[in-house]
Amino acid sequence: MGDDAPDEERFNRLWHEHAAAVLAYARRRVDETQADEVVAETFVVAWRRLGEIPVAARPWLFGVARRVSANLRRSERRWDALHDRLAGEQQGEVPGSPAAGLAGLALDRLPPNDRELLMLLAWDGLSRAEAAEALRCSRRTLAVRLYRARRRFEAAMRHLAEEDGPLPAMIPNPASAPGGQR
Numbered sequence: 001m002g003d004d005a006p007d008e009e010r011f012n013r014l015w016h017e018h019a020a021a022v023l024a025y026a027r028r029r030v031d032e033t034q035a036d037e038v039v040a041e042t043f044v045v046a047w048r049r050l051g052e053i054p055v056a057a058r059p060w061l062f063g064v065a066r067r068v069s070a071n072l073r074r075s076e077r078r079w080d081a082l083h084d085r086l087a088g089e090q091q092g093e094v095p096g097s098p099a100a101g102l103a104g105l106a107l108d109r110l111p112p113n114d115r116e117l118l119m120l121l122a123w124d125g126l127s128r129a130e131a132a133e134a135l136r137c138s139r140r141t142l143a144v145r146l147y148r149a150r151r152r153f154e155a156a157m158r159h160l161a162e163e164d165g166p167l168p169a170m171i172p173n174p175a176s177a178p179g180g181q182r
Contacts, residue, residue, distance in 0.1 A: 007050055014046060018058055022065050025124055029069045034076075041068045059130035066116065066134060106156035114149035121146070 019039060026038035042065045046053060053060050107115050120131040132142040 038068045059133040063134040109156040
């Protein structure tokens with residue numbers, strides 16, 4: 001155990017510093033029962049790849065949690081499809097929006113990659129550089145994706161407002177949230 005002590009200390013430090021943030025991240029992407037599973041699997045990966053984790057660990061951990069969440073959602077969709085086939089029934093969509101109201105509805109209408117990018121910046125408080133690392137893309141690619149995601153978000157908000165009446169006084173802008181314009 002002597003040789004593993006520095007690794008254990010680093011892992012414990014990572015857990016204490018980032019587990020709550022990873023759990024909050026997971027809760028916005030999967031249902032409550034799966035959030036703990038996402039955190040556990042994220043830190044299993046972190047233990048296995050401890051030597052690869054950069055000093056700024058939070059974006060790296062969010063990237064792992066993102067992939068774990070995506071795998072869980074895919075698995076859940078496959079399970080649901082199998083259940084539907086076996087039961088011979090059609091099930092409705094499983095609600096999973098991380099936000100309520102008009103902004104949540106607009107986010108739900110975005111492609112998953114746009115939604116993920118906006119959530120990383122606005123709700124998870126990552127800087128653009130950290131979000132680029134979590135999404136495994138360059139900062140330039142992230143800037144282009146962010147520009148397009150914002151335009152699609154604004155269009156979805158306008159469309160919803162046209163359906164339901166006047167637009168609220170303030171449309172949430174991911175760039176104005178903490179971490180949006182770093």
